[in-house]
Amino acid sequence: xxxxxxxxxxxxxxxxxxxxxxxxxxxxxxxxxxxxxxxxxxxxxxxxxxxxxxxxxxxxxxxxxxxxxxxxxxxxxxxxxxxxxxxxxxxxxxxxxxxxxxxxxxxxxxxxxxxxxxxxxxxxxxxxxxxxxxxxxxxxxxxxxxxxxxxxxxxxxxxxxxx
Amino acid sequence: xxxxxxxxxxxxxxxxxxxxxxxxxxxxxxxxxxxxxxxxxxxxxxxxxxxxxxxxxxxxxxxxxxxxxxxxxxxxxxxxxxxxxxxxxxxxxxxxxxxxxxxxxxxxxxxxxxxxxxxxxxxxxxxxxxxxxxxxxxxxxxxxxxxxxxxxxxxxxxxxxxxxxxxxxxxxxxxxxxxxxxxxxxxxxxxxxxxxxxxxxxxxxxxxxxxxxxxxxxxxxxxxxxxxxxxxxxxxxxxxxxxxxxxxxxxxxxxxxxxxxxxxxxxxxxxxxxxxxxxxxxxxxxxxxxxxxxxxxxxxxxxxxxxxxxxx
Numbered sequence: 001x002x003x004x005x006x007x008x009x010x011x012x013x014x015x016x017x018x019x020x021x022x023x024x025x026x027x028x029x030x031x032x033x034x035x036x037x038x039x040x041x042x043x044x045x046x047x048x049x050x051x052x053x054x055x056x057x058x059x060x061x062x063x064x065x066x067x068x069x070x071x072x073x074x075x076x077x078x079x080x081x082x083x084x085x086x087x088x089x090x091x092x093x094x095x096x097x098x099x100x101x102x103x104x105x106x107x108x109x110x111x112x113x114x115x116x117x118x119x120x121x122x123x124x125x126x127x128x129x130x131x132x133x134x135x136x137x138x139x140x141x142x143x144x145x146x147x148x149x150x151x152x153x154x155x156x157x158x159x160x161x162x163x
Numbered sequence: 164x165x166x167x168x169x170x171x172x173x174x175x176x177x178x179x180x181x182x183x184x185x186x187x188x189x190x191x192x193x194x195x196x197x198x199x200x201x202x203x204x205x206x207x208x209x210x211x212x213x214x215x216x217x218x219x220x221x222x223x224x225x226x227x228x229x230x231x232x233x234x235x236x237x238x239x240x241x242x243x244x245x246x247x248x249x250x251x252x253x254x255x256x257x258x259x260x261x262x263x264x265x266x267x268x269x270x271x272x273x274x275x276x277x278x279x280x281x282x283x284x285x286x287x288x289x290x291x292x293x294x295x296x297x298x299x300x301x302x303x304x305x306x307x308x309x310x311x312x313x314x315x316x317x318x319x320x321x322x323x324x325x326x327x328x329x330x331x332x333x334x335x336x337x338x339x340x341x342x343x344x345x346x347x348x349x350x351x352x353x354x355x356x357x358x359x360x361x362x363x364x365x366x367x368x369x370x371x372x373x374x375x376x377x378x379x380x381x382x383x384x385x386x387x388x389x390x391x392x393x394x395x396x397x398x399x400x401x402x403x404x405x406x407x408x409x410x411x412x413x414x415x416x417x418x419x420x421x422x423x424x425x426x427x428x429x430x431x432x433x434x435x436x437x438x439x440x441x442x443x444x445x446x447x448x449x450x451x452x453x454x455x456x457x458x459x460x461x462x463x464x465x466x467x468x469x470x471x472x473x474x475x
Contacts (some may be wrong), residue, residue: 003279003288003289005288005291005295006275006288006326006330007395008277008330010379010381011379011381011389012376012377012379012381012385013379013383016377022376022377022385022388022392023388023389023392026389026392026393026396027393027395027409028396029393030392030393030394030395030397030400030439031397031399031405032394032444034397035390035393035443035446035447036392037333037448038333038448039386039389039448057427104285127408127423128408129396129399129405129407129408130396
């Protein structure tokens with residue numbers, strides 16, 4: 001459709017714009033306002049859903065690094081660890097929020113890093129109606145702090161850039 | 164010896180007669196005994212036949228008992244057959260009606276595009292969108308200029324009402340299609356008044372559509388999959404488990420959604436499902452236009468629980 005006022009998005013288009021799965025969108029709508037009669041959404045609907053779902057975008061198109069490191073993968077992981085510490089992961093947050101805005105190999109690397117943190121008990125994972133939520137385990141916060149500060153890395157994390 | 168020729172004495176004669184008597188008696192008893200032996204043999208034969216009959220009846224009793232014991236298993240098999248044949252048939256209905264739905268939707272879209280291609284309307288739409296782009300900056304303009312722009316925008320908006328109406332109008336109901344009901348199978352454990360600990364929902368959408376959802380076909384299968392996901396979160400909210408997670412599984416190629424019941428349910432599960440399904444039947448435009456309604460059927464979880472049988 002040429003005109004944006006008359007543009008209606010499909011379920012999949014809305015999901016892609018929000019970087020969530022279609023079933024997560026359905027479950028959110030079913031849980032909140034109820035699924036509408038026509039499954040077509042306009043720009044305003046998308047913005048409303050973004051706010052209602054508490055979605056956040058952690059990564060800007062051109063990553064503004066606060067961390068300096070000569071190894072690009074280690075730099076990205078340390079940046080992520082820093083953002084987790086600064087963005088209040090002491091409260092549960094949607095796991096997709098932590099990766100929203102980043103794509104490709106960087107996203108895959110950070111996803112692996114998240115999984116390793118869950119295995120190490122640094123992050124606690126819990127399912128909810130429309131997402132998996134993650135929160136920082138207070139007792140293991142030190143592990144993340146050491147990663148962010150380039151002090152010490154668990155072997156499974158070290159392997160992410162050393163192979 | 165002369166004396167010997169004398170007439171036989173009575174005693175002697177009687178003794179001889181006794182011998183004859185004895186012989187006769189022997190013969191008589193012999194006959195009697197043979198007769199009794201035959202009778203006994205006949206009875207024994209009859210008895211053997213009766214015993215055989217009893218054995219045969221006992222065998223039948225055992226067989227009947229066993230067959231009766233197998234009834235539950237056979238009922239299970241029959242129900243499973245109905246369930247999976249039903250899924251296949253209803254999926255075919257959904258695929259066929261999806262073609263019709265696409266035609267109706269495309270026709271409405273075409274009408275809208277035709278309207279928007281009229282130069283007079285296109286000009287107004289451009290004006291309208293231009294206003295929306297600059298709306299945020301209006302507050303910085305002088306009041307009189309701002310009011311004039313707003314008044315003009317209202318005018319343009321009024322002129323465009325038929326176009327907005329065309330865009331938002333409900334899709335027309337197809338008159339050619341017979342109304343049909345699709346089954347939403349809801350499996351619960353235990354299937355009684357006790358506290359429900361497991362809920363699963365099976366419906367006629369192929370699991371493949373969940374896997375390939377991102378290819379965005381917008382088919383009735385995809386839309387129904389979306390509706391059922393929404394339905395489940397509505398049900399979970401109604402039964403006091405708003406944050407329970409839902410897992411997707413492939414059951415013989417069809418979509419099975421499992422709800423993770425981890426705490427006590429508050430509320431009536433069946434009523435919650437009926438209410439949510441009735442809401443879909445009332446509201447879901449894509450199903451209404453092609454004459455589809457959904458019907459909940461509540462079943463015992465054992466019908467889809469194959470794990471126990473596999474280990475036997």
